[in-house]
Amino acid sequence: MKNLTIILFLMILTLQFISADVISPGQKNIPIDNIITNIADFKDYTFVRVCAFRAENQSIIEINSYEIIGTDGKIKSYYSKPCNENSVYAFKKVDLPLMPLTEEDLLSYINFGKGIKVIDGLKTIEYSTIADSRTFINREYNVSLNSLATNPSIIKTSRSYLIYLYYIIPLLALLIIAFILIKRYKNR
Numbered sequence: 135m136k137n138l139t140i141i142l143f144l145m146i147l148t149l150q151f152i153s154a155d156v157i158s159p160g161q162k163n164i165p166i167d168n169i170i171t172n173i174a175d176f177k178d179y180t181f182v183r184v185c186a187f188r189a190e191n192q193s194i195i196e197i198n199s200y201e202i203i204g205t206d207g208k209i210k211s212y213y214s215k216p217c218n219e220n221s222v223y224a225f226k227k228v229d230l231p232l233m234p235l236t237e238e239d240l241l242s243y244i245n246f247g248k249g250i251k252v253i254d255g256l257k258t259i260e261y262s263t264i265a266d267s268r269t270f271i272n273r274e275y276n277v278s279l280n281s282l283a284t285n286p287s288i289i290k291t292s293r294s295y296l297i298y299l300y301y302i303i304p305l306l307a308l309l310i311i312a313f314i315l316i317k318r319y320k321n322r
Contacts, residue, residue: 164260166271170207170222170253171287176279179224182240182249183209183256185217197237209256220256223249224279252277255284265300267293 173181181203187196198217201210209222229248243249253275260271273286 158261160264161261162264162266164262164266164268164271166258166260166273168209168253168256168258168273168275168286170203170209170277171274172276173203173205173207176224176277178227179279180227180230181207181252181277182223182225182235184219184221184223184240184244186219186221186241187217188219197241200235200237200240202235219254220258221251222253222256222275222277224252224277225249250279251282252279253283265297267295267297269294 170181183201183203184197185199187198203209203222223244225243225248229243257273262268268291270292272290272292274288274290275283276287277283
């Protein structure tokens with residue numbers, strides 16, 4: 135009995151360390167693909183997607199992950215760690231050292247102004263109701279080194295119209311039941 139009490143007590147103590155990302159009931163996540171469409175216009179620049187933490191009105195404190203964007207301009211839509219700032223920076227190729235680049239090096243380049251922020255507020259997932267027919271969002275950005283893009287140039291969505299079957303099938307079943315009941319009532 136004493137062992138059981140100790141085990142229960144230890145289990146209760148470990149509950150405070152357990153956490154998970156949970157979607158609210160009735161919600162679903164819609165993945166977003168982000169693409170820089172005119173990346174080929176900037177052959178002397180390397181584009182880097184940075185997932186970082188920034189304190190209010192301060193410089194970036196910590197970079198959780200980064201991704202060097204390839205010549206196709208596709209930005210991956212998954213991240214290993216959470217962040218409160220998701221941005222894309224352009225660096226002159228001569229300013230970046232040989233790869234691989236560490237988070238600390240990248241952080242110092244950003245804080246010393248060697249990178250130009252070209253996209254801010256990059257979204258990778260959108261949460262919506264289960265009834266939403268969207269299955270995928272494709273956001274295309276046309277970037278410029280002179281201005282900061284906060285909204286995509288083009289947004290394309292793909293939809294699954296099977297969601298409407300959830301509305302049509304019950305209505306058809308209701309109509310069939312009503313038809314049967316009316317027919318039985320008339321036959322009496």
